[in-house]
Amino acid sequence: MKYLTILFLLVFAIGCKKDDIPTFEGRDGISFFIDYYENPDSTNYSFALQPTVKTKDTIFIKMRLVGKPASVARSIKLKALAGSTARPNVDYILPEVKLPANAIFVNYPLVVFNTPEMLNKSFQLLLGVDPGSELVPGAPGVAVDLSRNFAKMKVNITNQLIEPDYWQNLTFFFGDFSIVKFKFMIKVTELTNFDPNVVDIGELFLIQVNLKKALSDYVQLNGPLIDEFGNPITF
Structure with missing residues (x-):
């Protein structure tokens, strides 16, 4: 052969x-x-x-x-x-x-x-x-x-927060990457790795729901959360 x-x-x-x-x-x-x-x-x-x-x-x-x-x-x-x-x-x-x-x-x-x-x-x-x-x-x-x-x-x-290689597989759940968004996600979830090969689809949907709720609470108290590009954070 x-x-x-x-x-x-x-x-x-x-x-x-x-x-x-x-x-x-x-x-x-x-x-x-x-x-x-x-x-x-x-x-x-x-x-x-x-x-x-x-x-x-x-x-x-x-x-x-x-x-x-x-x-x-x-x-x-x-x-x-x-x-x-x-x-x-x-x-x-x-x-x-x-x-x-x-x-x-x-x-x-x-x-x-x-x-x-x-x-x-x-x-x-x-x-x-x-x-x-x-x-x-x-x-x-x-x-x-x-x-x-x-x-x-x-x-x-x-040793800074940067866009992970896997983020393109997360845009459906969390939208475009920004450092401000990523910091907010880490603070709310206490996770640093959202890789779909590590976090299953069902858990990603649950994380998305929790992030939307946390962001809504933040906006009510502080107004829109603005990222480094001048855009309001959304999930």
Whole structure:
């Protein structure tokens, strides 16, 4: 059985002959990737949103093979690209890891540190695959399942309240994101994580009802709650 894991090929014409189908040639590579419903080529991490105080943490970044699986493990080296503001060995560490034998996917463990400056600043880290890695930078593109490969990945690291990656899945319940809204939600619910993968749909509906009631009580006492964009908060 021939494995073909290069995933940037789009739909072929119906009349395409078997001999016309291109096959992968060249050195095997590794790419960042996201599923079709996820935010493109970026991830946000805030120590302020963690359930406990942390001095360091690990962000797992999804990567996949562009090429053919091998019977041996192969090394993956990442590097910071131009435009990064995060400081190596201060705000983050890039460990060398291996793609396991016969594997296609790996979660790269980016280690980040909670530095004092993050209370007032967000640091940006632009990641790319080091060409000196055993697995070279893989080609970007779109797979048939609409997942996407990227040559680089942007990671925003801070200890401030920022928009979580999962917020796009919450707009039905809570509307557009704002820091003022998020602070109000945390104060009312005493939660910092509203990820639908953690909080089920039924609980999200209940949270929405409780937030509407809490906001109504707030408005009666104080007038409209205005966000940083000058808009009144609604749920």
